Amino acid sequence: MDGRITVVEGDITSQDTDAIVNAANTTLLGGGGVDGAIHRAAGPELLAECRTLGGAQTGEAKVTRGHRLPARYVIHTPGPVWHGGRSNEAELLASCYRNSFALAQDVGARTIAFPTISTGIYRYPIEQATAIAVREARRALAAELVQKVRFVCFSHRDAEVYRRELATRPR
Numbered sequence: 001m002d003g004r005i006t007v008v009e010g011d012i013t014s015q016d017t018d019a020i021v022n023a024a025n026t027t028l029l030g031g032g033g034v035d036g037a038i039h040r041a042a043g044p045e046l047l048a049e050c051r052t053l054g055g056a057q058t059g060e061a062k063v064t065r066g067h068r069l070p071a072r073y074v075i076h077t078p079g080p081v082w083h084g085g086r087s088n089e090a091e092l093l094a095s096c097y098r099n100s101f102a103l104a105q106d107v108g109a110r111t112i113a114f115p116t117i118s119t120g121i122y123r124y125p126i127e128q129a130t131a132i133a134v135r136e137a138r139r140a141l142a143a144e145l146v147q148k149v150r151f152v153c154f155s156h157r158d159a160e161v162y163r164r165e166l167a168t169r170p171r
Protein backbone atom coordinates (compact mmCIF):
# COMPACT_ATOMS: atom_id res chain seq x y z
CA MET A 1 0.00 0.00 0.00
CA ASP A 2 1.21 3.51 -0.83
CA GLY A 3 1.81 5.36 2.45
CA ARG A 4 0.93 8.62 0.76
CA ILE A 5 -2.70 7.50 0.56
CA THR A 6 -4.65 7.20 3.80
CA VAL A 7 -8.23 6.23 4.62
CA VAL A 8 -10.06 7.71 7.58
CA GLU A 9 -13.61 7.33 8.84
CA GLY A 10 -15.04 10.71 9.71
CA ASP A 11 -16.23 14.13 8.73
CA ILE A 12 -14.48 15.88 5.86
CA THR A 13 -15.22 19.30 7.32
CA SER A 14 -12.76 18.72 10.17
CA GLN A 15 -9.83 17.67 7.96
CA ASP A 16 -6.63 19.70 8.22
CA THR A 17 -5.42 19.03 4.69
CA ASP A 18 -4.53 22.02 2.47
CA ALA A 19 -7.63 21.32 0.37
CA ILE A 20 -10.84 19.36 0.79
CA VAL A 21 -13.03 18.30 -2.10
CA ASN A 22 -16.76 18.91 -2.19
CA ALA A 23 -19.11 16.47 -3.96
CA ALA A 24 -21.16 19.33 -5.37
CA ASN A 25 -23.87 19.73 -7.99
CA THR A 26 -23.55 21.75 -11.20
CA THR A 27 -24.95 24.94 -9.63
CA LEU A 28 -22.12 24.97 -7.04
CA LEU A 29 -24.62 26.66 -4.74
CA GLY A 30 -24.86 24.00 -2.04
CA GLY A 31 -27.14 21.05 -1.43
CA GLY A 32 -27.52 18.07 0.89
CA GLY A 33 -25.04 15.37 1.92
CA VAL A 34 -21.40 16.34 2.18
CA ASP A 35 -22.06 19.55 0.20
CA GLY A 36 -24.51 20.76 2.87
CA ALA A 37 -22.08 19.84 5.64
CA ILE A 38 -19.21 21.75 4.00
CA HIS A 39 -21.33 24.88 3.49
CA ARG A 40 -22.59 24.78 7.09
CA ALA A 41 -19.08 24.42 8.47
CA ALA A 42 -17.45 26.97 6.13
CA GLY A 43 -20.07 29.66 6.80
CA PRO A 44 -22.05 31.92 4.46
CA GLU A 45 -18.90 33.40 2.95
CA LEU A 46 -18.43 30.14 1.07
CA LEU A 47 -21.79 30.44 -0.67
CA ALA A 48 -21.04 34.07 -1.48
CA GLU A 49 -17.79 33.05 -3.16
CA CYS A 50 -19.50 30.15 -4.95
CA ARG A 51 -22.01 32.58 -6.46
CA THR A 52 -19.14 34.17 -8.40
CA LEU A 53 -18.13 30.87 -10.05
CA GLY A 54 -21.00 30.43 -12.50
CA GLY A 55 -21.50 26.74 -11.79
CA ALA A 56 -19.53 23.83 -13.23
CA GLN A 57 -20.20 20.96 -15.62
CA THR A 58 -20.25 17.41 -14.36
CA GLY A 59 -16.62 16.25 -14.10
CA GLU A 60 -15.20 19.79 -13.89
CA ALA A 61 -13.76 21.35 -10.73
CA LYS A 62 -13.55 24.88 -9.34
CA VAL A 63 -11.73 26.16 -6.28
CA THR A 64 -12.64 28.54 -3.47
CA ARG A 65 -11.09 29.49 -0.16
CA GLY A 66 -12.00 27.37 2.86
CA HIS A 67 -13.33 30.31 4.91
CA ARG A 68 -14.16 28.93 8.41
CA LEU A 69 -12.86 25.43 7.62
CA PRO A 70 -9.44 24.23 8.73
CA ALA A 71 -8.64 23.56 5.05
CA ARG A 72 -7.31 26.53 3.09
CA TYR A 73 -9.16 25.55 -0.08
CA VAL A 74 -12.36 23.80 -1.14
CA ILE A 75 -12.36 22.18 -4.56
CA HIS A 76 -15.94 21.80 -5.77
CA THR A 77 -16.67 19.08 -8.31
CA PRO A 78 -20.06 17.80 -9.48
CA GLY A 79 -19.90 14.03 -9.87
CA PRO A 80 -22.07 12.05 -12.28
CA VAL A 81 -25.48 10.72 -11.34
CA TRP A 82 -25.42 6.90 -11.68
CA HIS A 83 -27.71 5.81 -14.51
CA GLY A 84 -26.57 2.18 -14.71
CA GLY A 85 -23.04 2.65 -16.00
CA ARG A 86 -23.56 3.25 -19.71
CA SER A 87 -23.85 7.03 -19.60
CA ASN A 88 -20.13 7.80 -19.40
CA GLU A 89 -20.28 7.74 -15.60
CA ALA A 90 -16.82 6.19 -15.13
CA GLU A 91 -15.08 8.72 -17.36
CA LEU A 92 -16.93 11.61 -15.71
CA LEU A 93 -16.05 10.41 -12.23
CA ALA A 94 -12.40 10.02 -13.24
CA SER A 95 -12.54 13.61 -14.56
CA CYS A 96 -13.72 14.83 -11.15
CA TYR A 97 -10.60 13.36 -9.56
CA ARG A 98 -8.21 14.46 -12.34
CA ASN A 99 -9.50 18.01 -12.42
CA SER A 100 -9.42 18.21 -8.63
CA PHE A 101 -5.78 17.09 -8.53
CA ALA A 102 -4.87 19.54 -11.30
CA LEU A 103 -6.48 22.42 -9.39
CA ALA A 104 -4.76 21.37 -6.18
CA GLN A 105 -1.45 21.60 -7.97
CA ASP A 106 -2.39 25.00 -9.45
CA VAL A 107 -3.07 26.53 -6.03
CA GLY A 108 -0.16 24.78 -4.35
CA ALA A 109 -2.23 22.47 -2.15
CA ARG A 110 0.05 19.57 -1.31
CA THR A 111 -2.39 17.57 0.78
CA ILE A 112 -5.97 16.89 -0.26
CA ALA A 113 -8.95 15.07 1.26
CA PHE A 114 -11.76 13.54 -0.78
CA PRO A 115 -15.22 12.32 0.15
CA THR A 116 -16.65 9.35 -1.76
CA ILE A 117 -17.86 11.47 -4.69
CA SER A 118 -21.18 10.42 -6.31
CA THR A 119 -21.78 7.43 -4.00
CA GLY A 120 -24.51 9.06 -1.90
CA ILE A 121 -27.46 10.91 -3.39
CA TYR A 122 -26.02 10.23 -6.89
CA ARG A 123 -26.04 6.41 -6.24
CA TYR A 124 -22.72 5.44 -7.86
CA PRO A 125 -21.84 1.91 -6.61
CA ILE A 126 -19.15 2.27 -3.94
CA GLU A 127 -16.86 -0.52 -5.19
CA GLN A 128 -16.68 0.86 -8.72
CA ALA A 129 -16.32 4.45 -7.54
CA THR A 130 -13.53 3.43 -5.17
CA ALA A 131 -11.54 1.71 -7.92
CA ILE A 132 -11.60 4.96 -9.91
CA ALA A 133 -10.72 7.13 -6.90
CA VAL A 134 -7.73 4.99 -5.94
CA ARG A 135 -6.46 4.66 -9.51
CA GLU A 136 -6.58 8.43 -10.02
CA ALA A 137 -4.93 9.11 -6.65
CA ARG A 138 -2.07 6.77 -7.56
CA ARG A 139 -1.62 8.54 -10.88
CA ALA A 140 -1.67 12.00 -9.30
CA LEU A 141 0.92 10.97 -6.72
CA ALA A 142 3.11 9.38 -9.40
CA ALA A 143 2.90 12.64 -11.36
CA GLU A 144 3.67 14.57 -8.15
CA LEU A 145 0.60 16.78 -8.52
CA VAL A 146 0.12 16.45 -4.74
CA GLN A 147 2.07 14.83 -1.92
CA LYS A 148 -0.68 13.21 0.15
CA VAL A 149 -4.21 12.01 -0.48
CA ARG A 150 -6.70 11.28 2.28
CA PHE A 151 -9.95 9.47 1.58
CA VAL A 152 -12.58 10.45 4.15
CA CYS A 153 -15.32 7.85 4.45
CA PHE A 154 -18.54 8.56 6.26
CA SER A 155 -19.17 4.90 7.08
CA HIS A 156 -17.10 1.97 8.26
CA ARG A 157 -18.36 -0.02 5.30
CA ASP A 158 -17.07 2.53 2.78
CA ALA A 159 -13.71 2.68 4.55
CA GLU A 160 -13.42 -1.10 4.31
CA VAL A 161 -14.02 -0.90 0.55
CA TYR A 162 -11.20 1.67 0.26
CA ARG A 163 -8.84 -0.41 2.40
CA ARG A 164 -9.50 -3.46 0.26
CA GLU A 165 -8.89 -1.51 -2.93
CA LEU A 166 -5.63 -0.06 -1.59
CA ALA A 167 -4.44 -3.53 -0.64
CA THR A 168 -4.70 -4.63 -4.29
CA ARG A 169 -2.02 -3.91 -6.80
CA PRO A 170 -2.63 -1.16 -9.34
CA ARG A 171 -4.66 -2.48 -12.27
Ligand code: AR6
Nearest residue numbers: 011012023025031032033034035037118119120121122154
Ligand atom coordinates in the same frame (compact mmCIF):
# COMPACT_ATOMS: atom_id res chain seq x y z
N1 AR6 B 1 -18.00 14.09 5.56
C1 AR6 B 1 -17.64 13.07 4.73
N2 AR6 B 1 -18.54 12.39 3.99
C2 AR6 B 1 -19.84 12.76 4.08
C3 AR6 B 1 -20.28 13.82 4.92
C4 AR6 B 1 -19.29 14.50 5.68
N3 AR6 B 1 -19.59 15.51 6.51
N4 AR6 B 1 -21.63 13.93 4.78
C5 AR6 B 1 -22.03 12.98 3.90
N5 AR6 B 1 -20.94 12.25 3.49
P1 AR6 B 1 -23.39 12.85 -1.20
P2 AR6 B 1 -23.13 12.69 -4.13
C6 AR6 B 1 -20.87 11.13 2.56
O1 AR6 B 1 -24.82 12.48 -1.32
O2 AR6 B 1 -23.57 11.28 -4.17
C7 AR6 B 1 -25.68 17.07 -2.71
O3 AR6 B 1 -27.00 17.50 -2.53
C8 AR6 B 1 -22.17 10.44 2.20
O4 AR6 B 1 -22.59 9.58 3.26
O5 AR6 B 1 -23.00 13.94 -0.29
O6 AR6 B 1 -21.93 13.10 -4.97
C9 AR6 B 1 -24.99 17.84 -3.82
O7 AR6 B 1 -25.38 19.19 -3.84
C10 AR6 B 1 -21.74 9.65 0.97
O8 AR6 B 1 -21.05 8.46 1.36
O9 AR6 B 1 -22.76 13.24 -2.66
C11 AR6 B 1 -25.44 17.10 -5.04
O10 AR6 B 1 -26.73 17.53 -5.44
C12 AR6 B 1 -20.72 10.60 0.32
O11 AR6 B 1 -20.42 11.58 1.30
C13 AR6 B 1 -25.51 15.67 -4.59
O12 AR6 B 1 -25.72 15.72 -3.19
C14 AR6 B 1 -21.24 11.29 -0.93
O13 AR6 B 1 -22.63 11.51 -0.80
C15 AR6 B 1 -24.20 14.94 -4.85
O14 AR6 B 1 -24.36 13.58 -4.55
